[in-house]
Amino acid sequence: MKDTFYFYTEGLTVGYHGVPLIKNIKISVKRGEILTLIGPNGAGKTTILKSIIKQLAPLGGLVCLDGRPVDEMTARELSTRLSVVLTDRVRPELMTCEDVVATGRHPYTGRFGILSAHDRQVVKESMELVNISEMADRDFTKISDGQRQRVMLARAICQEPDIIVLDEPTSFLDIRYKLEFLSIIQKMSRTRNLSVIMSLHELDLAGRISDKIVCIRGDRADRFGPPEEVFTPGYIPQLYQMTTGSYDELTGNLELAPIEGRPEVFVIAGNGSGTAVFRRLQREGVPFATGILWENDLDYPSAKALAAQVVAERPFCAIRPEVLRQAKELMDSCREVIITLDMEAVGEFGEGLRELCAYAVELGKVRGKGCHPLSCKHDVNSDF
């Protein structure tokens, strides 16, 4: 069973100066799999990674690579199997990007580190793989963070490892580079059968790219498994001990804390048209109610997160009279109604919604002419 795992730890305990920080870590990864560590700041993700790559002596337990304990491997042997991208800022003098990438060939070159034709070829291929060929001759200290991180990835690839360990590789990158960087990693893991172990702060991206996720919490690895098993509803706020706001595990949607209190505004939302208004009301500090939303509506997660009260209907059901009544009562107590939903797009299940709209107009509480400006700009149909 164990043989199928390229990398695994058993009872690994890590820490500094003999003081254990995280105990009894049991993780494993196969060839071509991506394993991501998540957890709050200071949880010890870097400590674990350092212990795995032999930069820090573990306080106990076993780290195995390719069926053998890494302790038994020589530094050179390990360096041809495992390479790293760390958070350490590298400031080499007078080195081009190509020079930096070429340092990855170190374990393969001879006594004086002279690159052979084959070494040069590998350097070239590595640079092509991460799309930095055109930067080869540029000074490494004069490129942007995003480019630098890609150079360091090319360097790690150039070392021709079976497994690559990355410590928060996307932390200082903008979204374009984040996506590009992770795409390259995904491509590498697929095409080269490369195992990847990394730590990420971006939970949404972690959930999308990882085959397995480890959650570091307190002094242990709290959960370990595929994202669908780890990201169960309500787990993330618990893991990060979030005291304010909310996180939706399915969509990766992060919202600020709702404004509590008696709803002053009622929003007839749906189909994704309401979320922007919810957020604006939250910013303005206005407590609001919204409905009637099906529980599978695009607006539902943000409504749940931000509204003081949500009137909801079960998915794929016509609106029941008692739900409609509840919405009307709520509307009565509000001073204003905002309709963001394009009523023309409402089908036969939405009879109740039409009635609610008419009721709002009757009450004379609708802001604007029955249609809020926001909803007019919104192309509702595009969401389907």
Add this chain to the structure above:
Amino acid sequence: MKRELSEKKRYAGAFLILCLLVLVFLVINVCAGSVTISLDDILKTVKGQQTDPTIADIILQIRLPRALAAAILGGGLALSGYLLQTFFHNPIAGPFTLGISSGAKLVVALVMVLFLGSSIQISSMVMIGAAFVGAMLSMGFVLLMARVMDQMSMLIVSGVMIGYICSAVTDFVVTFADDANIVNLHNWSKGSFSGITWENVAIMAAVIFLSFLCVFLMSKSISAFQMGEAYARNMGLDIRKFRAALVLLSSILSACVTAFAGPVSFVGIAVPHLVKNLFHSSRPILMIPASFLGGAVFCLFCDLLARMVFAPTELSISTVTAVFGAPIVILIMIRKKKEKAA
């Protein structure tokens, strides 16, 4: 491929220039002085056809050993500086700024005074040994400070302070040692290439060339270390051994220089920096021989000025190296600041 070719040409050219400069300055250093010697005389002496024994003596017994010493010690000093800069990842680290030269000087002075009193002849090896002990003591202190201080500039400041303390104690010892021989000691404690014998040259050549060879063999490890410790370790470098070797070699090099020429300032910082710019590269495999040659040229040039500018009064070598070296240190710091701002 084109870039590689032009790079190779550049490196070959730079090495050629350095070698030629060493040669030219060796010749000039032998020629120039209170008695001017012609090229012809040198050739004759080398061939053993020199008829004037005074000129032969001046060349063979005084000027040639001195010039060779300046070249060898200068090279050793530059190399020592290069190693320390690598070790501390700091461009203004050097045997002088870290107080290593001064530590070596202090112990050598103590040993000299001790032995002068008991009228026992001290060999070159004892001097080097004493200097090495002093260098290691200073180095140990600097390493301790490096653990406490996370700021590199503070480390340099503490190194300079150690240097001052050691120099003060040395001056004290030298002033109160009541012997006519102390005049030599006084000259030496200010830094000078004078009074070098062939025996000295042989020993310094052996020590420094051996160290040079060791450093050269480490060039691959040094290039890994340039990427920072964590990456170097991942590339298979045994950091502990490497660091120990670096400390040992740089201490031996600067100790050897101090034992023969006293403290010589700024060569260790200025030369590696100049050479880096000449080659436009920081690859250790180039930098190690180039620093050595550069140091030789720099010290030959400075010794020439020390002897000639106010002849017959001789300046201490440190005075001259400081005049050329200190501005370069300032330049490095300004450039660093600019880089950080950019």
